[in-house]
Amino acid sequence: MRKKILLADDSQATRQLIGLYLKELKEIDIIYAQNGLEAMVTLGKEDIDLLITDVIMPFVDGFKLVSYVRNTPSMKDVPIIIITQKGEEKDCKQGYFVGSNAYLVKPIKKSELITKVTALLSAQ
Numbered sequence: 001m002r003k004k005i006l007l008a009d010d011s012q013a014t015r016q017l018i019g020l021y022l023k024e025l026k027e028i029d030i031i032y033a034q035n036g037l038e039a040m041v042t043l044g045k046e047d048i049d050l051l052i053t054d055v056i057m058p059f060v061d062g063f064k065l066v067s068y069v070r071n072t073p074s075m076k077d078v079p080i081i082i083i084t085q086k087g088e089e090k091d092c093k094q095g096y097f098v099g100s101n102a103y104l105v106k107p108i109k110k111s112e113l114i115t116k117v118t119a120l121l122s123a124q
Helices: 012-022 036-045 062-070 089-098 110-122
Strands: 003-008 028-033 050-053 080-084 102-105
Touching: 003 012, 003 036, 012 028, 012 110, 028 036, 036 050, 036 062, 050 062, 050 110, 062 080, 062 089, 080 089, 080 110, 089 102, 102 110
Parallel strands: 003 028, 003 050, 050 080, 080 102
Antiparallel strands: none
16 A cells, blocks of 8 residues: 655755655655645645655644644644754653654654654654
């Protein structure tokens, strides 16, 4: 069964790179959002199996997006990976506090991303 991943990042280069990494996985469809607000709209229309989000984005940042998902009953169990340049311990703690399942600091390693995505999708 195909899985849908929503990837929210305001950097087109990052979206393309992560999309390229994820194409290695079979049975995956990727939906792209350019910011947190666009991701929220998409979440209202699509059933998503995994959310990957940046933190620093216009309109709605990644922490607010994660909180929104965790506080929406129909989406509260969607696994979430935060990918960001915010690598300080306080940022990582905040990522987990708002409800992310994984927190990866850019530049990310392809193998680490594939491992986290595979584990979170297979746990469903």
